[in-house]
Amino acid sequence: MSTTSKHSLASKALMLLLPIITVIVTYFVIKSGQKGGVIFIVGSIGIALTVFGLLFPEFCFYYTIGVTYLLADISRMVETDLPIGVVIDGLIGVTFLSVLVKKFIKKESFWLHCNHPIVYAYLIYFLYATTEIFNPNASSIEFSIQVYRRYFTLQLFLYSAIQILANMEAISRFFKVFLSFALVAAAYGCYQEWVGYPKYELDYIYSNPLLVALFGLNNGNFRKFSLLSDPTAFGILMAVVSLICVVFLFYAKRKRMKVFLGITLLLSLLSMGYSGTRTAYGIFTGGLVVYIMMTLTNPKTLLFAAVSFLGFLVLMFGPIYGNNTINRIRTTFKFSEDASYQVRDINRHNIQPYIYSHPFGGGIGSTGVLNMRENAGHPLAGFPTDSGLLRGALELGWVGLLIQCIAYFVVLQQAVKAYYNTRSKAVRPVLLACVLGLFAYILAHYTQLAIGPVPGAFLFYSLIAIIIRQRQIDKETENLTFSF
Incomplete structure (x- = not known):
């Protein structure tokens, strides 16, 4: 035929x-x-x-x-x-x-491409989490397996990212695609603030009194979550995206790319503010400090540091009193005025005896308001962990928390090492963006469950994958310059 x-x-x-x-x-x-x-x-x-x-x-x-x-x-x-x-x-x-x-x-x-300290650190953490399925303190093995599924699939995603982000072209494409997605989310977050929530989103908020309390602001408005599940995940994602845009703006050569990065940065910063997520404000500020410290020998950095410090002073102490977003940002750095931080601090203090007496924790998924029904009768049922590290300590025990912290330390140590060891001018800005993004997520994990919710988790593990592939990419781009 x-x-x-x-x-x-x-x-x-x-x-x-x-x-x-x-x-x-x-x-x-x-x-x-x-x-x-x-x-x-x-x-x-x-x-x-x-x-x-x-x-x-x-x-x-x-x-x-x-x-x-x-x-x-x-x-x-x-x-x-x-x-x-x-x-x-x-x-x-x-x-x-x-x-x-x-x-x-x-x-x-x-x-x-998996023979790397970060891979082995995460493998140990993953194997430990696997043994937690059989934790005798857990409510049931069936529910533990259900929650464990996300641990497992995120490791599969990390492996996939290591194999897919194989060269500079693939990495450049990843950032362009992810930042494009983030730009759409940021634009919609601004739309929610400037125009208002669509009816179906307001119906969703009012359908649950808990959501009304969590999303509500002092002026009667609501925190913005854009297309994502909640304002916290949205705000943290916007903070990390903003840090990545700051790095790439300093190194981008093409005018069209500078315009794209500038618009993405502006809308991401605005959306971060509208999300009302104090953790996001804190990690963005911390990320800028790390950026300044790691590029202090660059003359542009000194000017950027001066402008950033001046902007911070105006934001914190300027004669602006009626803006609810700015007032919320200010309370981020005034712990005595942050009621939610004080509540979380009290919760951490009250639950410490349980952590000391349970080295292997209460079992995967044993905490949180959403899991109360499955954990009926469990000592941790309904406990609002908020912090990812506190959740790790309660569910996996202080042994699991120690392994988790070691894994995060290895990630940051290898990321910083990769940045200072690279000889490629094309890779250096990418590695710097990875360092800031990973630092911001790990810092956010102290106060919120930052590493886990998607799409933020996909960004986190993709940045790790880039660090793992650094040595190979270095050899391919040693004589090239940054071309984002």
Whole structure:
């Protein structure tokens, strides 16, 4: 059969299938209503893209990241608790499988590019978390496995990122794609502040008194969460994106890229402020301090430091009193006026005896208001951990907390080492952005559960993957300059 005949046959088959598919979709929408129809259409598109992603690992990698920006808002729109965690874990699994298929075709070793201190540190932490499934203090093994699933899939994502971010071209593409997603989220966060929440988002907030309390501000308005699940995850993501944009703006050569980075930085900073997340304000400030310390020999840094310090003084002590966002930023650095910090500090102090007496913790998923039903009768049921480190200490014990802190130390130590050891002018700005991003996330994890919620977790583990690939990329770009 000729090629023309094959194309003609395919076209006829498609012409027959499309009306049938249209009838099926229409019938489903009529029978299930608007919400069911939206879920069916989105689900069908998602399945098709997932199958396509199985053939192309890098597409699946970015598709997974992009979907996590939308799922929470789709769930709010259709007023249904979608199985977001299951969808994300499934997409990560497809990405991992796609990477394995590609490696099998190329006949590459499974452990290729993974011989690195960070990988071994996380492997130890992962194995320890695996043993926690059988913690006798846990409510049930079944629920522990359910929560453990996210530990497992994030390690699969890290492995996939190590294999996909294989060269400078792939890394540059990653930052462009991720910052583009972040720009959309930042723009929508500003839209929520300037225009207001759409009705379905207000309905979502008012549907739960707990959300009204968590998202509420002193002026009767609400903190902004954009497309993400909550204001905290949104604010922390915007802070890290802002730090990355600051670094790249200093090194970018092309005017078009400078404009893109400048707009992304501006909207991200505004959205960070509108999120009302004090942790985000703190880690952005801390990240700038680290940036200044690591680039102090650069004359531009001295000017930047002076301008930043002056801006900080104006923000903190300027005659601006009616702006609720600025007032909230000011309380970040005045702990005596931060009521939420004082409550968290009291909670940490009161729960310390449990940590000392349970070296292996109360079991995975034993804390938190969302897990109260599954942990009925457990001493930690409903305890508001807030801090990622405190949650680690309670659920995994002080032994697990120690392993976790060692892993984070290794990450930062290797990141800083990679930055100072690199000889490539093309890689140095990227590594500096990685150092600031990783530092900000780990610092945020002290006061919030920062490392875990997506899409922020995808950024965190991708930055780690870039650090792991640094030695190889150095050799390929030694004589190149930064071309972002």
